[in-house]
Amino acid sequence: MLLRERQTPEGVLVSVCDSECLGETYAEGEVSLEVTEAFYGGEEADEVDEATVIESLTRASVANIVGEQAVSVAVEAGIVDEDRVLVVDGTHHAQLLWM
Incomplete structure (x- = not known):
């Protein structure tokens, strides 16, 4: 998976x-x-493993x-609710906003 963080x-x-x-x-x-x-x-993007994705998502705003x-990792970690995942043309997509 490719991961990119921005402040x-x-x-x-x-x-x-x-x-x-990608692309x-x-x-x-x-x-x-x-x-x-x-x-x-x-x-700025890095090829990462599941643990790195989870760590990054827990710090994300x-x-x-x-x-x-990528979406399965977020769902299995309890970061994204599976019922909120969109499937667009067969591809999974989720957005996350911590408040």
């Missing part, structure tokens, strides 16, 4: 995706999800998660 005025923004999702666009009806290099990849593996 924002609102806190830590985490983007994580399954590696094979893909998923569309279904009026919903479109673009997994761009600029947001999910780049030099906001997170965007794409791909079956």
Whole structure:
């Protein structure tokens, strides 16, 4: 999985995706999800394991998660509610906002 963290005025923004999702666009009806290099990849992104994803998501203020593996890690760790996961063109997507 690819993980990228950014410090924002609102806190830590985490983007994580399954590696094979990078560069893909998923569309279904009026919903479109673009997994761009600029947001999910780049030099600031790291290839990481499940433990690192969980650690990062628990520190995040906001997170965007794409791909079956990445979303499953978040669900199994109790960070994302499975009932809140979107499936767009067969690809899992979840957003996280800690308040």
